[in-house]
Amino acid sequence: MDSENLYNVAKNMRRDILTMIHEAKSGHPGGSLSAVEIVAYLYFREMNIDSPTDENRDRFVLSKGHGAPVLYSALMEKGFISKELIGTLRKINSKLQGHPDMRKLPGVEASTGSLGQGLAIANGMALAFKLDKKKNRVFVLLGDGEIQEGMVWEAAMLASHYHLGNVTAVIDHNGLQIDGRNSDVMTVEPIDRKWESFGWHVLKANGNDFYSLEKAFEKRKSVVDKPAVIIAETTKGKGCSFMEGKASWHGKAPNDEEYLCAMNELGGNING
Amino acid sequence: MAKATREAYGEALKKLAGCNPNVVVLDADLSGSTKTAEFRKVCPERFFNVGIAEQDLIGTAAGMAIAGKIPFASSFAMFAAGRAFEIIRNTVAYPKLNVKIAATHAGLTVGEDGASHQAIEDISLMRSIPNMTVINPADSIEAEQAVLKAAEYVGPVYIRLGRMAVDNVYDESYKFEWGKGVELRKGADVTIIATGIMVQESLKASETLSEEGISVRVINIHTIKPIDKDIIIKAAKETKAIVTAEEHSVIGGLGSAVLEVLSDVYPVPVKRIGVQDTFGESGKPKELLEKYCLTEKYIADACRKAI
Numbered sequence: 001m002d003s004e005n006l007y008n009v010a011k012n013m014r015r016d017i018l019t020m021i022h023e024a025k026s027g028h029p030g031g032s033l034s035a036v037e038i039v040a041y042l043y044f045r046e047m048n049i050d051s052p053t054d055e056n057r058d059r060f061v062l063s064k065g066h067g068a069p070v071l072y073s074a075l076m077e078k079g080f081i082s083k084e085l086i087g088t089l090r091k092i093n094s095k096l097q098g099h100p101d102m103r104k105l106p107g108v109e110a111s112t113g114s115l116g117q118g119l120a121i122a123n124g125m126a127l128a129f130k131l132d133k134k135k136n137r138v139f140v141l142l143g144d145g146e147i148q149e150g151m152v153w154e155a156a157m158l159a160s161h162y163h164l165g166n167v168t169a170v171i172d173h174n175g176l177q178i179d180g181r182n183s184d185v186m187t188v189e190p191i192d193r194k195w196e197s198f199g200w201h202v203l204k205a206n207g208n209d210f211y212s213l214e215k216a217f218e219k220r221k222s223v224v225d226k227p228a229v230i231i232a233e234t235t236k237g238k239g240c241s242f243m244e245g246k247a248s249w250h251g252k253a254p255n256d257e258e259y260l261c262a263m264n265e266l267g268g269n270i271n272g
Numbered sequence: 273m274a275k276a277t278r279e280a281y282g283e284a285l286k287k288l289a290g291c292n293p294n295v296v297v298l299d300a301d302l303s304g305s306t307k308t309a310e311f312r313k314v315c316p317e318r319f320f321n322v323g324i325a326e327q328d329l330i331g332t333a334a335g336m337a338i339a340g341k342i343p344f345a346s347s348f349a350m351f352a353a354g355r356a357f358e359i360i361r362n363t364v365a366y367p368k369l370n371v372k373i374a375a376t377h378a379g380l381t382v383g384e385d386g387a388s389h390q391a392i393e394d395i396s397l398m399r400s401i402p403n404m405t406v407i408n409p410a411d412s413i414e415a416e417q418a419v420l421k422a423a424e425y426v427g428p429v430y431i432r433l434g435r436m437a438v439d440n441v442y443d444e445s446y447k448f449e450w451g452k453g454v455e456l457r458k459g460a461d462v463t464i465i466a467t468g469i470m471v472q473e474s475l476k477a478s479e480t481l482s483e484e485g486i487s488v489r490v491i492n493i494h495t496i497k498p499i500d501k502d503i504i505i506k507a508a509k510e511t512k513a514i515v516t517a518e519e520h521s522v523i524g525g526l527g528s529a530v531l532e533v534l535s536d537v538y539p540v541p542v543k544r545i546g547v548q549d550t551f552g553e554s555g556k557p558k559e560l561l562e563k564y565c566l567t568e569k570y571i572a573d574a575c576r577k578a579i
Contacts, residue, residue, distance in 0.1 A: 110363075128296075
């Protein structure tokens with residue numbers, strides 16, 4: 001897929017994320033929007049995935065499970081799930097649970113939502129693939145606030161100990177978490193040196209820029225015997241001017257007016 | 273012959289190494305004690321030490337299960353069920369992953385290590401999680417078969433194992449039946465429903481009571497969840513009084529499970545032998561069982577009172 005189409009995918013994903021959350025009247029727009037380019041790049045450029053059931057597909061684990069809408073929007077763009085589900089997010093009897101449920105929705109590789117657990121799940125998958133001499137790669141997206149969870153570092157140790165070259169973590173580094181800036185709540189810096197010291201190959205990218213992401217993912221391929229982490233600088237609420245850079249948009253839905261405003265910014269009317 | 277259920281776990285894993293290529297074993301730096309080292313000796317390529325990191329132990333096992341493996345993850349019950357509870361709940365049980373948590377050193381009979389290492393809440397914790405099966409074998413023969421059956425069953429299983437060597441309740445002819453209680457002794461006046469190492473104590477109590485002319489039925493509940501309701505209700509109807517016995521808190525364990533079954537269907541007097549809402553302490557296993565009222569003597573007393 002060329003870059004122009006990636007931009008279109010990203011735009012559609014943003015519109016779907018906002019529509020889902022607006023319809024649900026709750027959810028997490030900030031951290032869903034910040035990760036759009038990362039998830040779009042993975043599903044449409046980086047990962048080997050043509051079907052959600054193909055045994056040889058690469059796997060994506062959304063460790064920051066509250067970003068569920070960004071995953072759902074990618075699965076819709078891929079055609080793995082129906083766009084008709086868009087109005088069901090967080091509603092009773094829905095496949096689109098508030099946090100991803102692998103048993104309810106095809107394409108969700110792991111049930112997540114409780115922070116800090118996705119990297120361990122990804123490692124387990126990667127260990128199994130290595131054991132079976134399979135080529136599947138595993139990608140996992142973590143929030144920057146999420147790495148405050150101690151279990152992340154248990155898993156970080158394991159991935160380097162077992163030389164999991166088939167694991168790539170991406171950190172959605174938007175600098176914000178529910179209670180405010182990471183630096184005010186609990187310092188996570190220096191993120192790069194922390195991962196380096198745990199034996200990881202560390203790369204940096206602008207996580208809202210496809211060219212920058214491409215460079216990082218391509219460089220990652222040169223290291224085969226180590227897990228790699230891409231620290232992706234992003235803007236929380238990216239693409240929606242009144243949400244950008246605001247922690248207050250971590251976990252609330254736009255009202256009707258805000259929704260219309262956001263959809264206008266993302267081009268065209270609400271119907272597309 | 274006296275043998276710890278954890279020893280039987282190690283032997284079962286060795287068998288699984290040979291017959292089931294999908295079985296993988298994970299441990300958190302306790303492989304000598306949990307006996308997963310037995311598996312490592314014969315199948316090092318499918319053994320994974322995660323270090324002292326029980327949350328990661330369970331999370332990694334979950335990922336391996338998603339990728340098609342049958343992981344057995346082991347640590348002491350305190351750290352497997354306790355420290356990793358939320359990972360078991362959200363990442364293993366919620367998506368019903370095929371992870372087997374074999375937790376050793378459960379209960380007071382950990383002994384000298386003391387209260388910090390004596391899990392007396394693990395059955396309660398594991399039993400409350402949807403999708404979870406909870407098994408507490410009475411001896412090494414039952415433990416080995418339970419482990420082998422757990423590998424065949426698809427879904428999360430918690431297997432509770434002990435440190436201390438225990439006398440055999442069964443002989444080699446025993447056939448473990450998933451989810452089925454076992455009537456070990458017929459009786460008409462009172463039923464002792466026991467699990468784990470308390471099964472042996474209950475059998476001893478029933479002999480003492482028999483000499484006094486009290487006819488005691490003894491049932492072993494190895495599968496605490498899903499529990500065999502029929503055998504419990506039948507016992508309540510036929511013997512009119514029940515005593516439960518477990519090396520676990522009286523809050524939330526086997527006793528509670530029996531009460532839940534009976535209160536819905538056929539309430540009868542139930543006395544619960546177990547740890548009475550207190551922590552343990554250091555000491556020899558037998559001393560601890562005596563101090564915390566978990567021996568045949570206390571079970572027999574409870575039976576006399578229950579009738």
